[in-house]
Amino acid sequence: MTQEQHIKPIYTVNPWKFIIWLFIISIIMLFAAFTSAYLVRRAEGNWTEFEIPVIFYFSTAVLLISSLTMHLSVKAAKKDDIARLRTLITVTMVGGIAFLVLQVLGWQELQKAGIYVKGNPAESFYYILTGTHLFHIITGLGVLLYAFYSTFRGKIRAGNTTQIEVCATYWHFLDILWVYLFLFLIYFR
Amino acid sequence: MAAHSIAEGHGHAEHGHEEHHEQGFFSKYIFSLDHKTIAKQYLISGILWAVLGGLMSVIFRLQLAFPDMDMSFLKPVLGHWINESGKLDNNFYLALVTMHGTIMVFFVLTAGLSGTFSNLLIPLQVGARDMASGFMNMISYWLFFLAGVIMFTSLFLPHGPAGGGWVIYPPLSALEEANPGSGAGMTLWLVSMAIFIASSLLGSINYVTTILNLRTRGMSMDKLPLTIWSFLFTAILGILSFPVLFSAALLLIFDRSFGTSFYLSDIYIQGQALPNQGGSPILFQHLFWFLGHPEVYIVILPAFGISSEVISTNSRKPIFGYKAMILSMLGIMFLAFIVWAHHMFVTGMNPFLGSIFMLLTLIIAVPSAVKGFNYITTLWRGNLIFTPAMLFAIGMVSFFVSGGLTGIILGNAALDIQLHDTYFVVAHFHLVMGSAAFFAMIAGVYHWFPKMYGRMMNSTLGYIHFWISFIGVYMVFIPMHYVGIAGFPRRYYQWSGFKVFDTFADLNIVITVAAVITVFAQFIFIYNFFYSMFKGKKASANPWKSNTLEWTTPVDLGHGNWPGEIPTVYRWPYDYSKPGAPDDFIPQNVPFSATPESNTPEENDLIAKEKEIENIKFDYSIPD
Numbered sequence: 001m002t003q004e005q006h007i008k009p010i011y012t013v014n015p016w017k018f019i020i021w022l023f024i025i026s027i028i029m030l031f032a033a034f035t036s037a038y039l040v041r042r043a044e045g046n047w048t049e050f051e052i053p054v055i056f057y058f059s060t061a062v063l064l065i066s067s068l069t070m071h072l073s074v075k076a077a078k079k080d081d082i083a084r085l086r087t088l089i090t091v092t093m094v095g096g097i098a099f100l101v102l103q104v105l106g107w108q109e110l111q112k113a114g115i116y117v118k119g120n121p122a123e124s125f126y127y128i129l130t131g132t133h134l135f136h137i138i139t140g141l142g143v144l145l146y147a148f149y150s151t152f153r154g155k156i157r158a159g160n161t162t163q164i165e166v167c168a169t170y171w172h173f174l175d176i177l178w179v180y181l182f183l184f185l186i187y188f189r
Numbered sequence: 190m191a192a193h194s195i196a197e198g199h200g201h202a203e204h205g206h207e208e209h210h211e212q213g214f215f216s217k218y219i220f221s222l223d224h225k226t227i228a229k230q231y232l233i234s235g236i237l238w239a240v241l242g243g244l245m246s247v248i249f250r251l252q253l254a255f256p257d258m259d260m261s262f263l264k265p266v267l268g269h270w271i272n273e274s275g276k277l278d279n280n281f282y283l284a285l286v287t288m289h290g291t292i293m294v295f296f297v298l299t300a301g302l303s304g305t306f307s308n309l310l311i312p313l314q315v316g317a318r319d320m321a322s323g324f325m326n327m328i329s330y331w332l333f334f335l336a337g338v339i340m341f342t343s344l345f346l347p348h349g350p351a352g353g354g355w356v357i358y359p360p361l362s363a364l365e366e367a368n369p370g371s372g373a374g375m376t377l378w379l380v381s382m383a384i385f386i387a388s389s390l391l392g393s394i395n396y397v398t399t400i401l402n403l404r405t406r407g408m409s410m411d412k413l414p415l416t417i418w419s420f421l422f423t424a425i426l427g428i429l430s431f432p433v434l435f436s437a438a439l440l441l442i443f444d445r446s447f448g449t450s451f452y453l454s455d456i457y458i459q460g461q462a463l464p465n466q467g468g469s470p471i472l473f474q475h476l477f478w479f480l481g482h483p484e485v486y487i488v489i490l491p492a493f494g495i496s497s498e499v500i501s502t503n504s505r506k507p508i509f510g511y512k513a514m515i516l517s518m519l520g521i522m523f524l525a526f527i528v529w530a531h532h533m534f535v536t537g538m539n540p541f542l543g544s545i546f547m548l549l550t551l552i553i554a555v556p557s558a559v560k561g562f563n564y565i566t567t568l569w570r571g572n573l574i575f576t577p578a579m580l581f582a583i584g585m586v587s588f589f590v591s592g593g594l595t596g597i598i599l600g601n602a603a604l605d606i607q608l609h610d611t612y613f614v615v616a617h618f619h620l621v622m623g624s625a626a627f628f629a630m631i632a633g634v635y636h637w638f639p640k641m642y643g644r645m646m647n648s649t650l651g652y653i654h655f656w657i658s659f660i661g662v663y664m665v666f667i668p669m670h671y672v673g674i675a676g677f678p679r680r681y682y683q684w685s686g687f688k689v690f691d692t693f694a695d696l697n698i699v700i701t702v703a704a705v706i707t708v709f710a711q712f713i714f715i716y717n718f719f720y721s722m723f724k725g726k727k728a729s730a731n732p733w734k735s736n737t738l739e740w741t742t743p744v745d746l747g748h749g750n751w752p753g754e755i756p757t758v759y760r761w762p763y764d765y766s767k768p769g770a771p772d773d774f775i776p777q778n779v780p781f782s783a784t785p786e787s788n789t790p791e792e793n794d795l796i797a798k799e800k801e802i803e804n805i806k807f808d809y810s811i812p813d
Contacts, residue, residue: 121467128439
């Protein structure tokens, strides 16, 4: 009985779908290290509090919307609705770039309020966490750009959605990661 | 020319599913996607780094044994690091120990060991044409190469390479004023390590994916050779721990270059207070050792796997306790993440916390002892064949046991406070992790050389190499324990300022002489390696009469590994000396129906299942 369960086709998961999860695990470890360092450091005192500019709430909303359109574009791809897919993936791209711009504007806002990278560790950590996340958003945009390119070359269609699914997994992850970081930064100020 | 003729040789060997086209020199030897070529690239880079790291140790060992020695003869190599009176510059001494540690731990025993054997053996032993992503694999090697180039460049900086120890504790590593090596040398160290981490992650992700997704028909997890299990655990450790080192390094980079204060606080330089406030250097140690401790298992786990395979094959006996071996490696992997603070007993941590970490640390002795006993019981009453690989694998077990014993001493917080940062620690980890992993790496090279280059290495030179190295390593590190108990601190340029240490001057000379002989004995191996690559005796397809799948490939194996279909796996990899069987080995791809004379009743029941294994259909429709 157990033997029968062993004997199954082994090559069932597309390697890329698996690889992206391993990348995600390593990124989780990176941010787990950062946020635990943050908590350890915060517990030691000498920690300043500052207001998080409103612009970061907007950027969060933009990223959530782009995650939604990413989800819809995978659905469209599975239904072979190419026109809809093209629109949705373009919206996702634009959303990602808008997030990037908003984050940078948010940093400028912080600088105006006198919060610098060079300041108290509370302030430095804010830049490091958002900055490292932003770096990963840039890699996500790279993956997204590749999917965008494949979409417009007509390579993504029903039955051939691996690429866009992998892209969506990564993009959703970056979205969830940001929500986690943002809530973390608000809660543990 | 040579490249062309080999490429032609491929042409007629190929029939089967794989598509092949002529490869140019660059795509075949430089930017190759073939896991075997990438493995060789890792191996040869590893050997070059090991030579450099080994020669560095010779220089600082000479300094330690003969503090008044005239080193002018090294002036052509070291230049201004040897001063007018022929003395080694004391800051350069610190840079040498730092670089020796960094090179050996990361470039030789992580990239050189894991990179070589994971790449070579994973596809061959699980029955895959190549890694899950050949492209990622290639990027992984070339990032490692780039990291190496940067680290190598740092050796030639006017103020020397990084000098803060391989653990780069701030504030020493964070402030340029602290040490000449903490300037540009440290910057390059950090950049190089950041790239190295990226390379290591790409490699590890590929290894895990290949092992879990690309196994051939019948290769269920309980039929995997122990080498593959060990590479799997190593890769998981890497994926989970290297990002943490990256976070530690990134914060250090910001402290050094952008004026943040993550690790710096209340520091005065020449009476001037630095602006940095509120940082904690202990935070760095926590982050560093959260990688640093798993890192030593990243080094030793592949060594376990390689020696299991070599010892079982050459004892002509099944490995003793296959599942116990897997579980103990799993246990070691798990414990690796919850013992890091035993490196920090003297940082003023809460003694209660210290005793928890002490307890967890001592628990590691249990799975380690299971492994030690299993190796010895595998050897027990085996038909031992002492090939050079076998000798080195036994040497690995010996070092692991004798070095592991002092681990129990150092794991005790109370004893560690006495022995911390002495040569006792140096002796401990050089035996248990350094020499043991190094011996397993050498064992692996002797054992799989026929698969890599289609030729045999000279075994007489192998025996000479083994005995000099084996005796040499013990001659270096056993006396070093005594020196450590006597209180000799690590990383000191010279001890002649302390009267109390004069009694041990002779012992230090013994250590140095043994170290020099041991290091130079490695050139026998290097000569043997490169000579055999071109002029060695031609190997047969299965020279060691081994069971695993890599030996079912032809001697001259091309891209795609098997010219025809990939063999199907029916049995575990350790059917050696099975009662009733005509030969003393039954390869994994021999079905039970072909060996009725040696089957156990349970195995006879498995014959019915063979059809099911053969009927497994691979879902080739999944696009890449």
